Each structure stands twice: as C-alpha cells, then as structure tokens.
Amino acid sequence: MMDRGQAYGDGLFETMRAHRGTLPWWDAHWARLARGGERLGIDLPDQSQLRARAGELLADGGDGVLKLLVIRGGVARGYAPAADAASQWQLERHPLPPPIPGGLRLQWCRTRLSVQPLLAGIKHCNRLEQVLARAECVAAGADEGLACDTDGNVVSATSANLFVLRDGAWLTPPLQRCGVAGTCRAALMAPLDAREAMLDIAAVESAQAVFLCNAVRGILPVANLGARRWSPHPAIAAARAALATLHPGLVPELE
C-alpha cells in the first residue's frame, strides 16, 4: 500500500555525517527536524529509539553517512492528514561519498526554485525541483549547479548551501522564502562572521572566492562556475580549518 511519502512527499529527512561511530551534529539535525515537524504538523518519532538504531548502524565505530527519513503516518487517501497516525521512519547507513579533488566544477541551473515561505528552510521531501536541477548538472558533466529562485535571486546549489567572499566578507543567501537551512551553513555563520545577503548572478560571479557546504562533505571550494574560474583562496582554507574544530569528520580533504 502506498504511504504518504510516496504519494505526496509528505515527510522530512536529515543526512548526517558519522565520525568514528558517532554523530557529532545529531542535536543540530534533530533541531531542524523538529522545526520541520512543527511547520508541517508531522509528529517526530521517539528520539531515544532513533539514537539507539543509529548506534546499532554505527556499532563498528566507523565513518559514513546516516540518512533519516520521517514520513507522516496514516493512509494516502486524500491530502488531509490523519490526526493520530504515528509517523513512520527509516534510518539507513551509506558509505562516505568519494572526494572531489581540485575544487568543484559548477554551472548555473536553468531550473529555478519556486518561492514558498511555508516550506523554506526545512528539509522536507518535496524535492522535484532539486531532481530536475541535478539532472541538468549530470547531463552537462558538472559536479553541482547553482539555482536561482523564480525572482532571480541566487539560493543555493542543489544539495549544498553557498558562501561567497566579497570585499573580504563571507555572504550567504537568506533562506526565508526558498532553500534549505543547512546545518553546516548554520555552524559556519559565527566562525566566519558571515551574514545573509541577497545575491544575483553577477554578485556570485564577481566574488573573490566561492564555496559550497553541507553536513556530509563539509566545505567544498569552487574551482569554476561556467567560464569563471577561481584559484584556491586562503580564506577558504581558514574556513575549512575552522569547520574541522566543529565537526571532527569534516576535516579538509587532501587535494
């Protein structure tokens, strides 16, 4: 029988970097999941049960990625959510993704992201826009793509947040209308003294340095965005060193 995840994408997820059998950012991931649950009216499963399952999956003390999916309970017979159906959840362990040596090759996505404040910021399971945008990148041979919203403001990559260095300051797009509020992005704001700023395409292309970040790969320097190329920048090396103190798994990859 179809569940509400399959029928409507009626769920939330988290993708967490495991380090030596632990999840250093569990609390941040849980907090975002809770914000999503409150926004959508999805009851979260019991946290201690999830942590116990995570412990089993990581019992070898190794590294990897845990993906948690929480689907609203009840049948998918119409959009109305049932009042009292317990959420379903799944937790899977996957190996770390292979490193991307030499910096990311990016492109601009033709797919634009719709503006929806009710869904912005949270990590919900309505991700067709990201699927379409990512398919463009694969077709073009790019590692990732940057997407604008339908108003032309730059939002993020398909599965990572964006930071740009302008006039010596780190800037990142606001996420109140569109995009996902990444845990890595949140962790970096204070150490980088970063601030939110609306960015258009020209503001990204004329930046001194650009990186993407997410909770699985940490900071990923950008080598090029279409024809625009960047050399390795000391401010990115400093940001990566700062991040390594916040999550022991997110140390800079050898390049």
Place this chain on the structure above:
Amino acid sequence: MMDRGQAYGDGLFETMRAHRGTLPWWDAHWARLARGGERLGIDLPDQSQLRARAGELLADGGDGVLKLLVIRGGVARGYAPAADAASQWQLERHPLPPPIPGGLRLQWCRTRLSVQPLLAGIKHCNRLEQVLARAECVAAGADEGLACDTDGNVVSATSANLFVLRDGAWLTPPLQRCGVAGTCRAALMAPLDAREAMLDIAAVESAQAVFLCNAVRGILPVANLGARRWSPHPAIAAARAALATLHPGLVPELE
C-alpha cells in the same frame, strides 16, 4: 530501503473513476501521465501491463476509484536520477467517496501555492502545499478550500479545479504557472464553452455560480464560500447533465 517516492516525492499519480468495471477516461489519464513523465524524465511503465492489472482489480464489474502511482526507479542516494532504472508502479482500488449532499462548504486557504511553471499542470507527487491547505479545511470544518498562488491569483481547490459563472460565461483559472490540469476540467471546456481567465478573490465571490470538479466526483456545486452563499443554479445542472454524457459514472448525485 527508501525509494525515490518517499525520499523526494519523485513520481506521478492519477486518480480514476471506475464505472461498471471500466475506466471511461483511461486515455485522458494516460495522456496526462505521459506529459508528466516527459516533463520530469520519468519513464512510464508498460501501458498494457497496467491495463491488465486494472482489469483484475475491477473484475467484479463494480464502481470505485483506481489510484495509480508511478515512482521514478533507482536509489534515493542523491537527487540525480539514474539513467536506466525502470519505474515502479502501484495500482490500488478504493471505494467511491461518500456523496456530499447540498453543495460544498468552502473556505479560502491561508496556504498559498508557489509559482513553478516546470511543475504546473502535471499531477506530480510533490503535494505538501495541498496537504497543508487541506489540513486548514479539516480544522475549520469546511469540505474544501480554494487556494491562491503567491501572486494572489486564484488557482483551484486542494483536489479539484474551479469554474465560475460570470456574465453568463464559465471561466476557469489558467494552469501554466501553478495547479493541476484536471481531466474533468479538460473534458468540460468545450461543452461549457468555457475559457481560461485570471481570477482574483473578488471575481470568485461575485460570480453567479461556482462549482468544483475532478475525475472522481465530477461536478460539485458550491453552496458557500465563507459568508458568500449561492443557491442551486440551472447552469450547474446543465453542466452536470453534459458531463454525464462524457463519463457514465459522473452522473449528478441525488441531493
């Protein structure tokens, strides 16, 4: 293991009214599914296999609703779709919904629908906006709700299209930027000599008559929209009679 439906809502669906063991609008549903598959790059399953399964489910020659779900194949390990994974599909039979006597009680939804031409018109599985809008209706005790897009244009109800009678002509909102192009809506355009028109809230509330329609329930007259009330209108009775000639299951309910 999580599939791409659960992880990303990466699929399409159709909800079809069965009449005496047959699906009178199969071709229209299949055509919309094909448009969705083309837009999203999802391969459709073999049509003859689906029809055979539908025949099994309807072997008693009865009435009901068939829901078809087509999920993009491949693993949910990142947004990128696999090139060669066959789609999964499910087909379920459900009983007809109970009739709603006396006309629908509607409200305006606070939830607005985002504008996304890439996803408009097709019946994809990213439906969190509809879930949120429908939850509002349930909380308020309304049968259904009308939703505007984020620009303030009226789009549709949460699971039905909208027709309004103004100056003796039937109008329905365009669906190039938002909403689902319903099969019942499409079937009614020519018989009603209806045309697409941008409608704001005032244009709906000042209409002479209002109905909703979908492929499961046919034409549903609206009795009230908040404080605005409508009496039964002969133009709606005529529209229902016209529809009954197009789909033998969609005859007017006794009221």
